Amino acid sequence: MAATGERLDKVVAQLFPQFSRARLLSWLQTGLVEIDGQALSDYSSKIKAKGGSRLTVTPMAAPETAAYVPAPLAPGMLNVIAADAAVIVLDKPAGLVVHPAAGNWQGTLLNGLLHAYPELAEIPRAGIVHRLDKETSGVMVVARTLTAQTELVRQLQARTVKREYRALVWGHVPAAGKITAPMGRDPRDRLKMAAFPATEAGAEPAPGTKTAVTHYQPLAYGLLCDTPVTWVACHLETGRTHQIRVHMQSQGWPLVGDPLYGKPLKTAQSATVVKVPAAMPFARQALHALHLQFIHPGEPHAEGTPPSAYTAPLASDLLTLLSQAGIQPC
Known part of the structure; x- marks a missing residue:
């Protein structure tokens, strides 16, 4: 040598x-x-x-080479609510990554779908049209054909897909409201997202940000670690990364258990910013995708076609948390 x-x-x-x-x-x-x-x-x-x-x-071999390999998921991780020739509706458990990415190249929902439904290998992203965060539980839909995937994506872009979540947040949310703050990467921490000042109606969001709209409605109140909490229904118009988590934090009501956005912002819009307990009483963000509604892509789209609606029951860990807070689930 x-x-x-x-x-x-x-x-x-x-x-x-x-x-x-x-x-x-x-x-x-x-x-x-x-x-x-x-x-x-x-x-x-x-x-x-x-x-x-x-x-x-x-x-x-690079770890990403296993990203699109069929592999069975652990028992209880692939929970099918409904399935037909066009779609698969799932109840995703917390802890399951939806799509392979750095640090999670294997053991994802995509791997499990390819194993259970081999035909999905012919469809981009194995038919996945939207995602839930790893530690968010709840309902989501996967397309089984390219036609169905294209149609579902169009509905998402047109904001006609109805998505309703439940979240337990720190603080007292006094009334229903609407958050219109655009979202983009946090300039101080590129691993996080951030909410930016809302633009005037009809105005384009600032460069590097995207329109984000969340509607929220308080449903019940309780106490957790002697701190006020609110059980909230959230409806999404848009589907930005971490949208509910970031938007609720921006108002001074961070989600219980959230490891990234679990502390109120100093610039939060809430009149009073609650002091979050130092020890988190929950192992993940208290967020669940409860209802999903869309026009079935396998049906004729005549005007007035009723949408298909699906529900994923609250995860058991959330039910336990609500009980600890003295809240009846709704």
């Missing part, structure tokens, strides 16, 4: 140009690069080798 004295990462990149530097670095860090059978992990170290030494790289 004529590379003695050079940095390991540089030599590996020169000898194996068919692989990206990022991929080679990950293999270095996991001990898949060897010189004469000795694993090397310090990519910045200098090569120390004698003439005739052998450098070996053992390629490892």
Whole structure:
């Protein structure tokens, strides 16, 4: 080996140009690069080798290669409410990721759908047309044909799909209201979303933000850890990432248990900002997709066609939480 004295990462990149530097670095860090059978992990170290030494790289498949592989889900994770030739309506449990992404390439709803319904491999995103956050439970719909997927996406874009959620929030929500704050990436933390000042009616949202509209209605009040909480119905006009969680936090009513948005903002619009207990009494955000209503994509769309409506009952952990707060579910 004529590379003695050079940095390991540089030599590996020169000898194996068919692989990206990022991929080679990950293999270095996991001990898949060897010189004469000795694993090397310090990519910045200098090569120390004698003439005739052998450098070996053992390629490892990238985790994302398993993203679209059919795989069965654990019992109780794929809960079908209704299914026909056009759609599958599911009750997604908390803890299940809907679509593969960094950090969650396997064990997702998509993997389970491909295993249970192999024909979904022919449809983009295995028929998924909308998502729920990993720790949000409740009802969602998956298309079984490309025609059905296209039609459901059109309904979502036209905002004719009705989505109703239930959330337990900190604080006293006094009356029904509507939040119209546009949403975009939080400039201080790119892993989070944020609400921005609402624009005038008809005006375009600021660059980097999108229109977001949430309607809310208080249903019941209780106490949790001696702190006021409100059981709220939320209706979505739009479907932005983390929309209910961000919008309710922006008003001073963060969701109970929310690990990202569980503290009230100092700029919250609420007249009084509740002090959230330091110890979270719930292991996830207290949010459930209760009702879903849409025009069935397998039916003729004559004017006046009644929509199909589906309900996912409240998850057992939420029922326990409501009981602790002295609230009857509704």
